[in-house]
Amino acid sequence: MTVVLKPDDLAALCRAVLARAGVLPAAASSVAGALVAAECMGIASHGVARLPQYADQVAAGKVRGDAVPRVETPLPATVRVDAGCGFAYPAMEAGLAAAIPLARRMGCAALGVTNSHHCGVAGLHVERAARQGLVALLFANTPAAMAPWGGNRASLGTNPLAFACPAPGSGPADDSEPDPLVMDLSLSTVARGKIVAAAREGRSIPEGWAVDGDGNPTTDARAALGGMLLPFGGAKGAALALMVELLAGSLTGSNHAYEASSFLDAAGPPPRTGQCMLLVSPDAFGADFAGRAAALLGHVLDQPSTRLPGARRFELQREAHREGVAVPWSLHEDLVRRARGA
Structure with a gap:
């Protein structure tokens, strides 16, 4: 209903x-x-x-409702935002408001957000930059849910990464603003939120998504939440999750996954996770980005049953x-x- x-x-x-x-x-x-x-x-x-x-x-008090993001520019092409243990969304918006003009002026800019929280659909943040004409790449760390490859303790988050760029001609014919190209993926086989939803609705999950608390494969969503998620692509996915941890956690001075409290309940202190975003102007290298991107995307779409991410x-x-x-x-x-x- x-x-x-x-x-x-x-x-x-x-x-x-x-x-x-x-x-x-x-x-x-x-x-x-x-x-x-x-x-x-x-x-x-x-x-x-x-x-x-x-x-x-x-x-x-795990999230501060009265937090106001504090924006700084420690170097000419870098923006640092302290989310103040508030929500990530206003911190990301404030950071992008400062970083987008910098990227246009300098050719590129880096945005780091610390003392942050769940940033939701990572693709929304890079989409915002792409609609302003920039190429954007976002890394976000999350509370521990995966073990490092070969390990037996949850040490890495699902750690999403997202990419977006202007994609001329990719939107509907009657749309005055073509949709950008947006890629958004969690580095676990599936986002933890999908397992939470399955547990809430009493549904099973496919085998290969997670293991239970004893390390055994499971299709029980509740058992999966008490165990660990599996990285997509095996060792390669785990390596990428470690990379994101370094960029979003270490580089921004935020908590690492194993230090962060859960996004899913009200227990414990603020998670203090981080986000790192790189913005590049299509004009930065003096190439015809729009033309080259249109040629590539056209080549992809010219094949049967293809669609853009x-x-x-x-x-x-x-x-x-x-x-x-x-x-x-x-x-x-x-x-x-x-x-x-x-």
Whole structure:
């Protein structure tokens, strides 16, 4: 049973929940916008189902609802943002507002966010830069969920990375602003949020996603949450997760995965994870990036049954804005109750 809402109405409900929990208006708007965007793109594991967890964490002090991101430029082409143990979304927005002009002026810029939290759909952040004409690469570390290759203790996060660039001509013919090319992937075989959703709904998971607490393969979502996720690509995926840990954790001065508390509950101190983003102007190397990218993407799309990464998200997003977003009835009731302070 679901409730269908217009995206703007769902965002307003989310803002009301966050405001009731004690989140400042600007941060509430940023978080609500990101969660609803995820919902519209069909990524419910990172959508409004996260909101009760977020609100509980604010109430417990694990996330600071009154945090205001502090933006610094320690070097000419670098931006550092201290999220202040608040939400990652407003910190990323504040950092990009400073880093995008720098990348245009300098040819490239690096953005580091520390004392942060769950950044949601990583692709949303790089998409924002790509729509401003830049090439962007994001690395984010998360609480420990995977062992290093050959290890037996959760030491690395699922550690998503995302890439986006302007993609001329890739959007629908009647769209004045073509969709950028967006790639967004977790370095575990599957994002932890999908296992959380399966556990909540009482569904099993495919074998190969995770192992239980004893290290045995499992299809039980709850057992998987008590064990460890498996890296995609075996040793190569684990190596990439370590790389992201160094870039998002070590480089920004944030907690490493094994030091961070969970994004999923209100227990413990703030996770203090980090995000690192690289922005490059297409003009930086004096090449015809737009022309070369269009040639490559055209070559890919000229083959049967191909589509560009991320294209499905934009199709779903347009559909959601036409037809509304379906939210589980029980979740909607919970959000309404929280918004009313009941």
